Amino acid sequence: MSLLLFDTLLCGLLLALALASVLSRQLSHAVILYIAFGLLMAMAWARLAAPDLALAEAAIGAGLTGALCFTALARQGQLALSPVVSWQQRCWPALFVLVTLSGLLLALLQIPASPGPLPALVLQELAGSGVSHPVTAVLLNFRSWDTLLELLVLLLALLGTLQVAPAPVRQNSWALSRSWSQLLAPLIILLAGYVLWAGASQPGGAFQAGALLAAGAVVLKLNKQLNWLAWRNIWVRFFAVAGLGVFVIAALAAWLLQGLAAEPVWLRWPPQLAKYIILLIETFATLAIAITLTLLVVAEQPDTPLSLETQDSAGGSDD
Amino acid sequence: MTELSGSLLLFLLTAASLVAIGVYGFIIGPEPLRRILALNIISAGIFMLMVVLAYRTSGSGATELAADPVLQALVLTGLVVAVSATAFALALLARLEQSSSEMSAPLQLKQTEPEQ
Amino acid sequence: MSDIGELSLFSFVLSSGLLFIGLLFFIAGSIGMLRFPDSFSRLHAVTKADSLGLGSVIAGLMFYSSWWQNLLMLLIWLLVMASGTVSCQLLARFCKAKQDQA
């Protein structure tokens, strides 16, 4: 009973925050409400037996997305009220959304209460995967191709962002926040290492650890520390790319190892080595994720030869 | 029709409503930044739906897993994709606003640049 | 977590009292943030009440958990207090700077 009360409260708050974020008159309010929404979402996921996701959501949904949105807000300059949307303009979309929602609900109600065959299959094959935490096994063994492509998506977003990164917003840093961020840094590194290591047997893993590290690095970067952490630094580039590189090279090595067999299978880890391969991939992926996420949040224009600035000044007067 | 229990039904309803709220926000806007937020709300709703569906496993007693790990892994992948896309969209937006302000006051920007 | 039944009446009352006090502080802090007129008094309400409120809630929960979990909770409280102090300082300075500018 009390659990149901808690659930109702949680769901009500989530809906209220989302609605308020969409409808609020000021953009800054919308962003703040969205960050609160992300934090509550993390709680909902912890409630729904998804601690891995709660960790990731707290670091990403509330932390990094919040920082991103605030940076975007800071670029908007003076805070103006949103233009008013007239009643007629609101009415039709609302009607459309309500109709869609009821269709979606009708479909959702037909979903069977019993899960499909995959969870049992995962449990059955878990012993051969090299790790004992099922989510990590799915991510880095059963469906590792998805994870590889996901790392690529992350890298690609970074490439795109570096290309269009705007000119920096000038800001100064206070001594207090600087020293506090320096105090936090070792703590965050310790915690990230723990989360990475724990991933093999309990909730945690490369992505959560990377996101944590990135959060720490973003705070330091915003305080004008870590000046070496920029795309033009070859080592930074190397480690940003190494996550994918190590993944692919490990896969190639495993593939060649089976080459003696008749039909080699892509991305199959040899069972006795699986544990070490996964740990190796995760370590490099953590670093790559941390670097990529940090640069995504704090990317600024003069950083990189990829940026389009030179081209803009040359060919901007085409029309 | 369904045999889903009370709490699950509640979360299912919330997830669908979040998607609906996000779609509404995406259509209405009016600022681009709010559209990006709305997209994030849609994806939060979809991920919540996935997490709720994953949670079905715990009640059924078919396995000793707390939740469907496949779906949870998919959500993790989806989260990364969502945050990457959001970051890229925000960078584009910032560039868009910068170039529109440059067009209105190109001289002023030229003066401030050497300071940095 | 140990069962509630194992607690003596005295510790049960004490922990409930502490939890209640903590909640009171949270509520007071939230109302203060919504109702106070300017940024400084709002900051005052939020940070002061939150650190104290969280402290009492943690103290109340300590009756139920093992020493290891207690240590973690204490650490969390310390971290929240420290970051609350820092961010309160920063916000207040920012507001001050804004005021001086205007």
Added chain:
Amino acid sequence: MMILLLVLPLLSALLMLLWPRIAPLLALFSAAASSLLALQLLLQVAEQGTRYWLLAGWPSGLAIAWQADTLSCLLILLSTVLQLLVGLYAFATRSRDKLSQGFWPLSTLLQLSLTALWLSRDLFNLYVCLELLGLVAVALVSLSGRKAIKPAFNYLLLSLFGSLCYLLGVVLLYGAYGLLDIAGLASQWQAGWLSNSALLLMSLGLMLKAAIWPLHAWLPAAHAAAPAPVSALLSALVVKGPLFILCLLWLQLASTSQAQAMAPLFAAAGLAALLFGGWSALRTPFAKNLVAYSTVAQLGYATLALGLMLTFDQPLIFAALWLFVLAHALAKAACFLAIGEMSATLGGKRLTILKGASQTMPLAMFAFAVAGGSLIGLPPSGGFLAKWALLQGLWLQGEQLFWPLALVFATLLSAAYVFRVVVLAFDRADPVAPDFAPQLVPQWLALLPALAVWAMALFSEPLLLLLRLEAL
């Protein structure tokens, strides 16, 4: 060996990021090697039949499924060859166009994501591929700098919205069946409100991403704003990815009753795209917009063929659908490269700069006209082959009058917009500056795909055979 098709572009893209100096050479090398590998894979599959893989060697359902049938192999070959061609064009014009360094890794990654998409038969993996494709495409569009930022932003938002719709559909299906691979789902498929809504949601998202009428509004702005080599890649390849998934869904998953119910909608959307796209192409004052609107119109043929395929279930129509896609990809690459070359040399974006282009830049104009011939469907081009297959498929179904008439009308419309350019080009040229010296190599490169699309007619028998096999 075929795994190199994915590993090679990936590793070379990573190396390009580390050492930008060698990027162009690396990109060309990887594209050339991939083309050879793709050709080998196509020959192998055509000889030995379709190949299946379960990645990482786990049991079906748990593992991600791959399938290389003749269609996938043809598409892989198409994307690698076009990648090589466009890469050569970009390399040949690098000193003039000042294309940003970012082009090389991005276009290589585009090839990788397309290859991954053509191979995958797993709904969630397809989602990741779609996102990858969308992000690469937007990053490529934004290469043109300031004027492309707004179209790129709109493209990104709509593309994200489309992917989310698709993802929601995938989640509904997973909730219903607990499976993600297409073959497994197809074996358990039941028509019902749940599967209906999942299919509708996924189709909505895919149609948005494939710019199928009426969800095409973002395409002309985005494709016209991109640099010429990028527009060629986008129009020729990127919009075909979602279209491929759409066909997978409706031809392999949907039950007959669902397909029959949806077919008229697809056919109508295709027809509307042909009419409105053609009309807009006839009206626009900008050269690249004309080609972009023609993409909307030509996608209409593919949608129409999909609708007719769902109605009649006739292998010839299926072959026609993919012939349209192949012919359009080659022709559109030629068009964009030719137009890009002409507007870079003659200076300007309006259609009027092409006045007299047949005398000043005869090669590029010839490439455009030849490719345009295929867009219209003049015999014996690839476009004609596709239309002929479609008509033949329709005749086999008995007395059909409406669709052939509609096809004829659409053909007239596309002839009108192609001739709009050609007529202008045969006008008397304004006198050119004495140092006017158009580059020859890029023009030849633009001509190559145009010639290839006419050469398709020579291989019509094997092509039809390959594609018809697939439908069975």
